[in-house]
Amino acid sequence: MLVGPVRQRHDQTEIRIAPGSVIDVLRTLHDDAAFRFEVLADLAGVDTGDSMQVVYHLWSETTPDWLRVIVADLARDDPRLASATFLWKGAEWMEREAYDMFGIVFEGNRDLRRIFMPPDYTSFPLRKDFYIADDSSRSPGLGVRHMEQVHPPVASAAPIRRSRAR
Amino acid sequence: MVTRIPSLDDPRVLVETPATIYDAIPPYAPRTEREAEFYTLRDGEMLVNMGPQHPSTHGVLRLVVKIEGERVVDLDPVLGYLHRGIEKLSENADYHHAICYTDPLEYVSSLFNELAPVMAFEHLLDLRVPRRAEYIRVLSCELNRIASHALFIGWMALDLGGITPILYSFIERDEIVEMLAALTGQRMLFNYMRIGGVNGDLNHEFLSRLGDWMGHALAQVEADTALLNQNEIFVRRTRGLGRVDRRTALELGISGPNVRACGVPYDVRRAHPYSVYPELEFEIPTREEGDSYARYMLRIDEIKQSIHIIDQVMHQMPDGPVMAQLPRRITPRPGRAWAAVESPRGQYGCFAISDGTDQPFRFRIHDPSFVNLQAVVPLMPGNLLADTMAVMASLDPVMGGIDK
Numbered sequence: 174m175l176v177g178p179v180r181q182r183h184d185q186t187e188i189r190i191a192p193g194s195v196i197d198v199l200r201t202l203h204d205d206a207a208f209r210f211e212v213l214a215d216l217a218g219v220d221t222g223d224s225m226q227v228v229y230h231l232w233s234e235t236t237p238d239w240l241r242v243i244v245a246d247l248a249r250d251d252p253r254l255a256s257a258t259f260l261w262k263g264a265e266w267m268e269r270e271a272y273d274m275f276g277i278v279f280e281g282n283r284d285l286r287r288i289f290m291p292p293d294y295t296s297f298p299l300r301k302d303f304y305i306a307d308d309s310s311r312s313p314g315l316g317v318r319h320m321e322q323v324h325p326p327v328a329s330a331a332p333i334r335r336s337r338a339r
Numbered sequence: 340m341v342t343r344i345p346s347l348d349d350p351r352v353l354v355e356t357p358a359t360i361y362d363a364i365p366p367y368a369p370r371t372e373r374e375a376e377f378y379t380l381r382d383g384e385m386l387v388n389m390g391p392q393h394p395s396t397h398g399v400l401r402l403v404v405k406i407e408g409e410r411v412v413d414l415d416p417v418l419g420y421l422h423r424g425i426e427k428l429s430e431n432a433d434y435h436h437a438i439c440y441t442d443p444l445e446y447v448s449s450l451f452n453e454l455a456p457v458m459a460f461e462h463l464l465d466l467r468v469p470r471r472a473e474y475i476r477v478l479s480c481e482l483n484r485i486a487s488h489a490l491f492i493g494w495m496a497l498d499l500g501g502i503t504p505i506l507y508s509f510i511e512r513d514e515i516v517e518m519l520a521a522l523t524g525q526r527m528l529f530n531y532m533r534i535g536g537v538n539g540d541l542n543h544e545f546l547s548r549l550g551d552w553m554g555h556a557l558a559q560v561e562a563d564t565a566l567l568n569q570n571e572i573f574v575r576r577t578r579g580l581g582r583v584d585r586r587t588a589l590e591l592g593i594s595g596p597n598v599r600a601c602g603v604p605y606d607v608r609r610a611h612p613y614s615v616y617p618e619l620e621f622e623i624p625t626r627e628e629g630d631s632y633a634r635y636m637l638r639i640d641e642i643k644q645s646i647h648i649i650d651q652v653m654h655q656m657p658d659g660p661v662m663a664q665l666p667r668r669i670t671p672r673p674g675r676a677w678a679a680v681e682s683p684r685g686q687y688g689c690f691a692i693s694d695g696t697d698q699p700f701r702f703r704i705h706d707p708s709f710v711n712l713q714a715v716v717p718l719m720p721g722n723l724l725a726d727t728m729a730v731m732a733s734l735d736p737v738m739g740g741i742d743k
Contacts, residue, residue: 185676214677215690215705217705219692239679241677263590283373289419298427299430
């Protein structure tokens with residue numbers, strides 16, 4: 174099930190799993206008496222520039238560490254993953270947010286629609302190829318006003334920022 | 340798709356108006372199973388639109404409520420009216436800059452919004468914070484918690500129709516806000532936490548205001564809440580309403596006072612200690628009932644515990660610097676970090692990924708109100724429409740944080 178090394182840094186332990194095993198892994202972590210990760214602290218989408226990831230942070234009273242479960246290597250053009258709502262109903266809105274911002278489709282979430290952006294919006298703002306003027310954040314107003322991606326990024330634009338933290 | 344409404348000039352004449360996405364029933368086919376179920380009306384049911392500019396929605400929240408008579412059948416919160424794209428902005432700003440963006444997220448408890456990212460960035464940098472800075476962080480955060488809870492008490496009463504309590508709770512809140520203004524230079528958006536410490540040391544004005552306030556803080560809390568605790572209307576409209584049980588609370592992932600009011604002692608300050616909380620003595624108040632009244636009472640208990648913490652912090656405060664030595668342009672090694680703090684509304688987290696440049700590669704804010712607000716959907720059915728806001732107020736959501 175693990176597709177990468179288990180890492181530990183500060184108060185966080187990190188495991189990396191394949192998209193296919195997410196249901197089994199989360200169920201074991203939640204139900205097994207040795208783990209008992211009852212609190213879903215966070216669910217976040219990540220676009221590394223090459224692929225998509227979904228990152229879960231879990232808390233359990235059995236360990237002093239936060240557990241970070243990284244579901245790695247979702248296809249960038251069609252990211253799909255099983256929903257975690259069968260364990261935590263509260264994951265529903267967080268999955269909606271990940272869908273809204275990254276276009277990650279959570280299969281089994283019965284309410285997967287946009288949550289922040291208007292319903293007729295078509296792009297996914299937190300993806301790394303989403304157009305935003307370079308210095309828009311340093312000079313408020315530039316590029317921020319027209320956040321909607323009307324044109325696909327042209328070839329001459331700056332290359333997609335890719336993560337070196339894989 | 341068009342809707343027909345009676346003309347203003349002659350009610351017998353129907354005027355055709357094009358449907359918009361702001362109509363109660365959206366002008367497009369349902370996109371999900373849940374949406375199809377919600378927007379299908381059975382006999383005797385109707386949709387009522389609350390907001391987005393409703394005075395008691397704590398910001399800009401739109402609730403589509405399905406009612407049958409006076410009873411709520413179902414509820415569909417529509418978010419996004421305050422969405423500012425703070426995560427995207429922060430990914431295009433450097434680390435110091437990203438912290439100022441987090442201030443207006445949860446504008447009632449800004450210090451916690453700054454603390455979580457700052458702690459995550461410090462993890463990325465493997466940085467140790469001077470002890471005096473840690474103590475000042477705890478001190479200012481606990482003051483902010485009291486201000487936020489005091490405001491909650493007033494707001495909740497206001498949502499139930501009582502105007503007086505907010506006038507009193509604002510006295511308490513204003514004293515603290517003025518105190519923090521003396522410390523940080525700002526009344527609401529403090530921008531006080533820095534990577535590696537805090538912006539400035541304690542000053543004379545802050546300490547003298549704090550001393551004054553500590554003298555009457557507890558008495559003030561008692562006086563504020565005496566208006567409500569035994570008030571028959573208040574108790575009847577909160578006790579037994581919006582009840583969550585322990586199991587549902589964990590499934591829904593709600594945190595903070597809302598989950599502790601159901602008997603789950605989950606408080607990040609003890610569940611996963613950070614800063615100097617292991618050295619301080621305080622209790623995690625819990626209640627078993629899980630209703631609106633329990634959530635309200637629990638916040639009063641928490642104010643008392645916070646006053647206790649401030650007392651200890653002032654006695655144990657060490658001397659020393661308030662900032663770690665670090666270069667102005669920081670470039671952490673590639674890696675990931677997660678930090679969570681206990682904000683007045685629950686577990687406030689920040690997940691940051693560094694790719695070795697001076698800008699965070701991914702900056703994710705986990706806001707407790709966002710998850711807590713989800714709980715209104717299963718809580719409401721069966722209640723009176725007028726109690727919708729009473730239950731929502733007891734969950735204490737802040738839309739600035741929810742909408743990011």
